[in-house]
Amino acid sequence: MRTVLLVPLLLLGAIAFSQTNVKGSVADENGEPVPGANIIIVGKAIGTTSDFDGNFLLQTEEEPPFQLRITTLGYSDAIAEVTTNNQTLAIVLTEAQTFLDEVVLSASRTPERIFESPVTVERLGLKEIKNTASVDFYDGLENLKGVDVNTNSLTFKSINTRGFATFANNRFMQLVDGMDNSTPALNFPIGNLVGMIETDVLSVELLPGASSALYGANAFNGILFMRSKNPFDHQGISVSIKRGITSQEAAGDNSYTDVGVRAAYKFSDKFAGKVNFGYLRGTDWQATSEVDKFVEGRTRTNPSYNGINIYGDEVAQNIRSASGLGVIPDVVVSRTGYNERDLTNYKAESVKADWGLYYRPIVDNSLELSYVGKVGTGTTIYQGLNRYNLDGFFQEQHKLEIKNDNFFVRGYVVADKAGDSYDMVFTGINILNSWKPHRQWFADYISTYAGIELSGNPQGLTTQQKHDAARAVAEQGRFEPGTPEYQAAFDRSINDPNLLTGSKFQDASKYYHADANYNFSHLIDFADIQIGGSYRQYSLNSGGTIYTDFDGAIDYSEFGIYTQIQKGFDFSEVMSLKITGSARYDKSEFFDGYISPRISAGLTINRDHNVRASVQTGFRNPTTQDLFIGLDSGAGVLVGSAPENLDRYSKPYDVSSAGQLAGQPTTITQTGAAAYNNSYTESSLEEFAATGNPAVLASADAIANPNLIKPEQVTSAEIGYRGKFGNLIVDFSTYYNKYKDFISQESVAAPLYGTVGDNGLSIAAIVNGDYIGYGTYTNAKADVNSYGASLGLSLKVFGDFDLSGSYTFSKLDFEQEKYPDFTTNFNTPEHKFKASFGNADLFENFGFNVAYRFSDDYYWESTFGDGLVPEFHTVDAQINYRVPSIKSTFKAGGTNLLGDEYFTAFGTGFIGSMYYVGWTINN
Structure with missing residues (x-):
């Protein structure tokens, strides 16, 4: 028996004897601990991270001597020599002089300094998230240069860049760890309602402008990348608790709660896992406008009154x-x-959870297999064609991925359910x-x-x-x-999904997505070469309440392939040039394929100055709604432009007494085809209403009959500069976008009887009020262009104080008077200014930040309504105090401290103020 027991004991002893233990601490130049620093064995995929107090313990089978690389955002890398077992190290990191040394992945699908990125990149890292004056990281995006955040409701905010946005923002893409989190039902992101939990956010990168060359059709106007913490690198339990109030004149003062929990554990060098949970609850910004939607000054006493809310x-x-x-x-x-x-009841709520299992089968190799699941449900207000109460809206994602430093292959599914949502x-x-x-x-x-x-x-x-x-x-x-x-x-x-009698928003749509990428840089010395591709299949299932899928799900698919070549040239020790070329081919089953090329060049001088230029084309396939929507809003009907969709939408309409006297039946059934094949322009009806002269409808210009939709294209040129002058950092960019076949909606009116252009019966139908208003999906005949520029400055003042500011200019070039029936939904201010001032270490363990934003007035266009958004100024601020002994950071802050309520879109509630205190443990 002793012999039997002795054998495993000897084996365990041998294993223990062969294991190398390294412990130590990571601190900055002031002796402050640096939590979350990565400590990795050089040349291996083995490592650990520092805890809240900056301490770490690394256990490995690697035998000394070897080197450790210590990295974290905001600090220069450090190298430590391990020469013996049980060695104790004291690592001191020096703060990086500039954010330009931070590494981004989004611009070229490969790690590179933000300074050398071939296109404009905005970034929010752990340091910026910690010090944001906004209530959470997602709200903090509105402080980035050139970014618009349109507030739909307290828990649903829409991110956009360079114009052309509504809350149904399908020109902008949002990825979480490589997964698109657009809802299948709506075909666009719904903010962070079912997105990421702040304690798990590693970094956020944003590419403004067209990114189709690498990321496909949906990355047409910009793309947001959110990356989470890998449990191999970031372990332990983290908790964040925020409590406060929202304050609005219409709603009063109401409580606000936001809780996030993250738990991650590395079971061995091969296996790790994590779980996240988030809960948010508050009271939404109430929309109480009684202003008439169409006629300024018209009050409730007017027989034709139609109030905004x-x-x-x-x-x-x-x-x-x-x-x-x-x-x-x-x-x-x-x-x-x-x-x-x-x-x-204006309830605002978000409950979300995600989990991940990560496996690294080969020691000293970056190969990793993972499964990630995400679920979320919430209640919020969404404004599209109408105002919707999304009550218990549910979304889930499941992803399988295999990757290493040179490739990835992933597949995921995104599914949603509308819950108890309804159209108000x-x-x-x-x-x-x-x-x-x-x-x-x-x-x-x-x-x-x-x-x-x-x-x-x-x-x-x-x-x-x-x-x-x-x-x-x-x-x-x-x-x-x-x-x-x-x-x-x-x-x-x-509870009734039939819009003739009810208002229930019913949906259980989904899409399946797969993509892959391989980087040949480790095999080819000439240049960095990547190839990749993606495939997506949609399955629309709204039961006929949104789409014309009353007889079963509508399925269709699209795919794309791309390649990129990147080559660097060193002309001298102080000057280098990097040229990047990429191209992508995308094909939807409804349209011809399209190639999106991009070429960019970046010239770096003395490492502190970089000039970049790029030209690229992008394209956008019509969305699920553009193709298959069939929705009567009460004020008009939206009918998608897919040829098979036109007759799928059908509805009987009552004919007026005058029409019946003229020989028409009591009811007439009209299909969506009438909107595209037998319709008058909205402007001609407005002119008829103003003049009372039916002759205006006899003009050939009064006939609409819009063309069926096809993909939209853009050619984008951009020039930029990044540079450092002592403590001053400059980041400037300017761009020009030229659109072809711009996708837009055209408002038309289809008579219930007669044929447009007959100068008789169809005009009588309009005169008698026997017509139906439609929103059609088509391509603008007009040239649509936009251009703009942004300038960001940041510097150290008074020693360690951070001062930064940015100005953004955006302009639309479109002949509205010539094409009055097209709406571009540009929806962005011409001038924006943002500034912040703070110090992360004003004195020991104490920091603060103040952020200011100004928005010029602008005109908002959407299917819900059009109107002026007045200019606004807002100030946010926060103070924070770290208590290392209990691994905690306490934070108190407020948003819109000036108290001047404002709104960012026509028809939404006024945005009031928020005041909160927060406690974050071990993050």
Whole structure:
């Protein structure tokens, strides 16, 4: 028995004897610990990280002597010699003089100094995340140069660069560890609602402008890369807790809670895992505008009133056309709607979790296999065609990946479910219809008004008083908010996916994606050469509530392949040139293939000055909504432009009394094809409404009949400079974008009878109000160009204080007057200015930061509505204090400290102030 026991003991002893132990600490020049530093054996994929106090322990089978490389963002690399077992090291890192030495991956799909990047790159690292004056890292992106953050709601913010954005921002791509986190249902990112947890964020990189040459069709206007911490490199348990309030004039003061937990453990040199959990809850910014959506100064007393945040008043009729009575005035009357605050509780919530298993099968090799799963659910407000309450919206992602330093192959699936989400506009419309059918309501209104006129108006009522009297009669018995009848109608509507009677947003779409990349730089000395490709298959499944998929899921696919060659030339010790060329071929099953080339050059002088120039083309395939949407908003119908989609959308419409007298049936069924094949321009209807002259519809220019959609293209040229002058860092770029076949929506009107251009029956249909308004998806006939520039300056002042500022100029070049029916949705201010001032170590363990932002006024265009966004100024600030003995950082801050409420898009709630305190442990 002793012999049996002795053998394993001897083996264990031999293993222990062969193991090398190295311990030590990592600190900065002031003796402050540096947590999260990477300690890696040079030439191996073996290492560890420093803990909150800067201490580390490395156990390895590598026998001395060997070297350790110590790296972390914001500091210069250090090398330490390990000569004996059980050696103790004291590592001192010197702060990097400039962020230009930081390494980025996004610009060329390969690690390189941000200084030498061939295109503009903005970056947010661990240091910047820690010191952001915003409430979290995602909000902190709005302090980056050239970045627009449009606030849809408290938990849904849309990132964009260089213009052309709505909240349905499908021109901008967002990747989390290589996975696209656009929702399958909506085909665009929904901010960080189901995204990353702050304690797990390693870095954020942002490429403004076209990036199609490497990243495909969706990377048309910019791309955001978020990278998480690998459990092999970042271990332990981290917790972040924030508590505070949101303050808004409309909503008052409400509590705010944000909690994040990360747990990571390296079980051995081969196996590691991590788990993250995040929870956020607050009260959303309430949207309470009662300003008329279309006519400035029109109030609720006007018969045609349509309030911005009042829903149900989209239901309107020309009461003369509807009645056919000459005593009835020729005016449009709308139903009395409900305020948005009566249709939602403004709950803002996000619950998300992710986990990962990582396996490195070969010691001293970077080969890694991993599985990552992510789930998230949340409640927020989304503004698209209408205003939507996304209640319990759920999204999940699952990824398998194998990679090493030279290649990766990954595949993932993204699926969503709409939960209990609903359209607030249709909720208002269908509560009204549930109480009193629209036809009956207008009949009551018309009969009351006609009765006053036919009786000779004995009371001498004014026109306004006649309308008031007619509305009062029609409104008798109305369901009022707070009553059981109202609540029952509300519940019926939000649980009914049929938009004729309900408002439930129903969806269970998904897409499957695979991509791969191989870098031949370790095999070829001539140049760095990469090849790669991707494939995606969509499966749309909204049950006919968003898309025309009422008879089953709609499936389609697209793929792309690319290559890149990068070559450096050293002319002298002080001057070098790097040239990068890349090209990508993409093909959707609906369209011809397209090649996106890019060429760039970067000239580096004395390591402190770099001039870069690039020319590239990009393209954008029409989105799932561009192709297959079929949605009646109440105020208009959106119909996608895929040829097979045109007749898939079909709906019966009531014909006016005047139309019936002219020989038309009571109802006429119209398909979406009418929008593209038999329609008038919106501008011609506006001119007819203003002049009352039907002859304006007889012009050939009044015929719309937009072309079916095809891919959009852009040619982008950019010149930039990065440089260092002592303590001053300069980063400048300027660009010019020229678009071809610009994808846009064109508003048209399709008559229920007649053929446009017949100068007869179709014009009569318009005169009688027998037409349907459509939003079509097509390509602009006009030339659309944009250009701009940005300048960023940062320097050290008064010793260790950080002062930085940036200015961004953006301009649209488009002949709006010549093409009034096209909307570009440029939606960005011409001038933006941002500045920050702070010190991460004002005194021992104490730091602060103050950030200022200015936005010029701009005009917002979207399917929900158009309007001016006034200029605004906002100030955010934070102070933080580190307590190393308990591995904690305490933070207190506030946003919009000036208290001047503002908004970034037409129709959203005003953004108030936030005040919070936070406690982060061991991060």
